[in-house]
Amino acid sequence: MKLTIHRGTNQIGGCITEIESSGYKIFIDFGEQLPGTEIKELNPIDGLTCGDISKSALFITHYHGDHIGKICDTVVDLPIYVGKTALKIFSCLESRLSYIPDPNESEKHKKIVERIKTINTFEQLQKIRIGEITVTPLLIDHSAFDAYMFIIDADNKRILHTGDFRGHGFRSKGLIPTLKSYAKNIDYIISEGSNIQRPNATIQTEQELQKDFELQFKNNKYNFVLVSSTNIDRIFALYHASKNAKRCFVCDSYQTSILKIVSENHKQFTKFYDIDFNQTRSPVGRFFDLKRQGQNPFSFDGKLKTYLEKYGFCMLIRSNDSFQPLITEYAKSIDSKVFYSLWNGYLDSKKTAFNESLYNFLKPYEIEYMHTSGHADLETLKTVFETVKPKGGIIPIHTEAPDKFQELFHEQTTIIPLHDRDVFDVK
Numbered sequence: 001m002k003l004t005i006h007r008g009t010n011q012i013g014g015c016i017t018e019i020e021s022s023g024y025k026i027f028i029d030f031g032e033q034l035p036g037t038e039i040k041e042l043n044p045i046d047g048l049t050c051g052d053i054s055k056s057a058l059f060i061t062h063y064h065g066d067h068i069g070k071i072c073d074t075v076v077d078l079p080i081y082v083g084k085t086a087l088k089i090f091s092c093l094e095s096r097l098s099y100i101p102d103p104n105e106s107e108k109h110k111k112i113v114e115r116i117k118t119i120n121t122f123e124q125l126q127k128i129r130i131g132e133i134t135v136t137p138l139l140i141d142h143s144a145f146d147a148y149m150f151i152i153d154a155d156n157k158r159i160l161h162t163g164d165f166r167g168h169g170f171r172s173k174g175l176i177p178t179l180k181s182y183a184k185n186i187d188y189i190i191s192e193g194s195n196i197q198r199p200n201a202t203i204q205t206e207q208e209l210q211k212d213f214e215l216q217f218k219n220n221k222y223n224f225v226l227v228s229s230t231n232i233d234r235i236f237a238l239y240h241a242s243k244n245a246k247r248c249f250v251c252d253s254y255q256t257s258i259l260k261i262v263s264e265n266h267k268q269f270t271k272f273y274d275i276d277f278n279q280t281r282s283p284v285g286r287f288f289d290l291k292r293q294g295q296n297p298f299s300f301d302g303k304l305k306t307y308l309e310k311y312g313f314c315m316l317i318r319s320n321d322s323f324q325p326l327i328t329e330y331a332k333s334i335d336s337k338v339f340y341s342l343w344n345g346y347l348d349s350k351k352t353a354f355n356e357s358l359y360n361f362l363k364p365y366e367i368e369y370m371h372t373s374g375h376a377d378l379e380t381l382k383t384v385f386e387t388v389k390p391k392g393g394i395i396p397i398h399t400e401a402p403d404k405f406q407e408l409f410h411e412q413t414t415i416i417p418l419h420d421r422d423v424f425d426v427k
């Protein structure tokens with residue numbers, strides 16, 4: 001078995017892993033580099049972007065752009081595998097993006113929508129065989145829904161690829177039991193380390209964040225929350241926080257479709273994902289799907305306006321012009337608050353075009369930062385490594401500080417610092 005990290009040994013985002021055994025190859029993740037990072041041009045990758053693909057396949061850990069964004073750059077017929085609900089959410093997101101006004105961007109997303117039609121799906125623990133290689137997906141918690149770690153078996157060797165994960169989300173309590181049950185006899189862990197440079201950061205749990213939002217919504221009548229439309233657990237937490245604070249919950253039809261996908265497919269497992277989209281009784285704590293008239297900005301009219309102004313609301317927003325007039329109208333009130341619930345790195349206005357437009361969008365308002373990371377803290381990484389006890393060691397990826405692995409975890413296990421494109425012989 002041979003292992004290559006084509007990109008991602010010393011950067012967050014755009015990681016590509018290849019595992020080869022007896023001529024069969026699986027690739028894990030094929031996404032964009034994060035905006036604002038130094039562009040690293042990829043050489044052609046045999047079995048992924050060129051050459052014979054009859055013995056290879058691409059597995060995607062989750063739908064964040066830095067893991068899935070380049071799926072149109074594979075050889076056309078390469079089989080791709082994505083989690084079942086994750087694919088539905090991704091498809092909904094990409095369909096919306098294919099209507100954005102910039103013709104280059106819209107063309108790119110239209111191509112992704114076409115490619116999605118050919119993608120295969122899996123569910124947790126469903127073993128998939130690519131010739132000599134078996135891949136087993138383990139469901140874990142991340143700021144993307146339906147995200148996975150993979151166990152790769154071939155040549156009597158076992159590798160655990162962590163993807164992006166964390167220990168402080170709503171579904172994180174399953175992490176260690178899952179690893180104890182399924183990640184036995186692991187030889188190597190390929191591990192993300194996004195938060196490895198923040199040794200002292202105590203990370204708030206999603207549960208704690210939900211409580212804080214609930215308090216805020218009780219204290220403020222008109223609440224606007226800027227949040228990623230695919231950060232599903234955060235959004236459901238906002239829904240519950242708003243309901244507990246007896247405020248109405250408002251979002252647009254695109255966001256409603258995303259929430260419906262999750263609710264329909266997962267409410268049988270937990271009440272957390274059970275939203276009554278059509279409730280007709282008291283407007284308190286009620287869900288409102290805000291429809292838009294053509295290209296006009298969003299507005300509250302008639303009965304909806306009366307309800308929302310009487311009971312107060314939590315409304316999900318995105319940083320585009322269609323939300324601006326509504327926020328501006330209510331931001332004048334002392335009962336109003338705008339919350340920023342995204343990574344604070346986007347607030348550095350000089351870094352990327354997206355950051356700049358976000359900065360301009362938020363400039364007129366006073367914003368409250370309320371967010372928690374989608375990635376594991378040091379304690380969680382340590383517990384994972386202690387639980388799995390890889391016989392060979394750990395290969396750091398998805399990190400800006402691979403050296404920190406050596407400094408922090410050398411007593412527990414061997415750290416194998418690879419460079420991009422090194423071919424590592426798994427013995």
Ligand SMILES: [Zn+2]
Pocket residue numbers: 012013064066067164398
């Ligand atoms: Zn990532």
Ligand SMILES: [Zn+2]
Pocket residue numbers: 062064142144164374
């Ligand atoms: Zn991610």
